[in-house]
Amino acid sequence: MMTVPTITTPRLLLRPFTLGDLHPLFKILQEPGIFKYFPRPGPPPLEKVERIIREQLTQYEQFGFGQWAVEAREKPGLIGWCGLNRLPNTNEDEVAYLLSQPVRGQGYATEGAQASLDFGFETIGLKRIIALVHPENAASRRVAEKIGMTLLDRKFYWGMECLRFEKFRPE
Template sequence: MPEIETARLLLRPYTPQDLDELAPILSNPAVMRYSPRGPIPKDQVKEVTQRTLQFFITHWQQHGFGVWAVVEKATAKLIGHCGLNFLPNSPEVEVLYRLDEAYWNQGFASEAAKASLRYGFEQVKLDHIVAITAPEHKASRRVMEKCGLKYEKNAQFYNLDVVYYALARSEWRSDDSLYISQS
């Protein structure tokens, strides 16, 4: 599984050893507010985090792409995740991101999402990548727009009403931001 280095981040494969760093992020109700599963009850955090890690690891093994652990290079701290994932019951691939609250509004999500899109279009050769979020999740919508995704429609995924953004490889343009891919 490849790693990607950006100006401030390292996107690397998750391992089961990430459990103790990821669990506090996923247990934060503010971080999970717009998650399809919602906030995780305290007594289920470890179990849900283990299942999440296993899902991400298995997705990489099955599809050759997936969701990375996002590590801030300056501190070597795991700050969340970002990457590519199949939407449920769909052939479509979404770019997704979830970062610890302390890292919001600093451009980290956009930086990680742009790297994930570049990987998806350049290395995986995907023709189309989508993103979804709750209609009221303005911060997530801004990330999508900064990355070049365009609103297409309202939709339903995970039994939730969402806004659906998309970007075709033919419309995608790489910027000059640092991007180093290592396999």
Template sequence: MNVIIETERLRLRPFREDDAEAYRPLVTDPAITRYAGGPGPDSIEGVREVIRNAPLADYARYGYGRFAVEWKASDQLIGFSGLKFLPEFNETELGYRLLTEFWGRGLATEAGAASIAFARDTLHLTRLISVIHPDNHASKGVVRKLGMALERLEAYEPLGGAPVEIWSRRLD
């Protein structure tokens, strides 16, 4: 995937294996991962494997995946945003995570809007979902701003069968 998207404050670009050090807090910080099944691997090699097995594998398999999100002012990797095909739902999910110091600035909404435009205008998708833990009120606020509505509650096996909310939006 060779797509770079720029917004007013952000650059969304494909992940690289050498993003592992900057990506590490996104999978290890309990404040960031508490609604996503808890912390992932802490070693740099473990984080590289996450990058290989998630966004890089998704780019090869589906032609799209999560983008690395950079703060344009410093080129710092501050999170991810974008699309992930979820075979368990046979649908594409919009998801995002940001380093805690970038929370509360509207950046998840900004990155999410750019990801939705990419899904609609480049990939010609007609619908997106977001899978959100019921207690993640900040994330629910983001998807509301992005025009999504709560569709249903269901058990989600990747989180041990915990209930999650499925939010959705048509893109056509």
């Protein structure tokens, strides 16, 4: 099993989640509208947030990657998540990100997503990474495009139509 590293970018710290992140993550996930483009809108209860963190700990062990807890380097404290997921019942690996609303629009999602792609391609050796974007989520679509992903198709995931972007490991 590979230890999931902490990644430092110019402005972010991407570190493995711990159960100590439970209450800060719960607080972020209670923000109004945070799940606007998710298949099950509405804030999750505390028990579900704990399951989300435990699922990441399992992904770390199984695949050597998962979502990282994201902090801004100049102001420590959880601001969201960013990283890679192995999609259930597929052989596809997804880059995903979710940031607290007060820190959106500052390029953090792009910076974290690029670091996640670099890790997936260079460290893990993934050949292809996708991004799933709600068709109405213009900001997330811009992030996918800025990190060099191209629109592949529309596909249903979790009972919701998504734009599926992809990027292949550079040769």
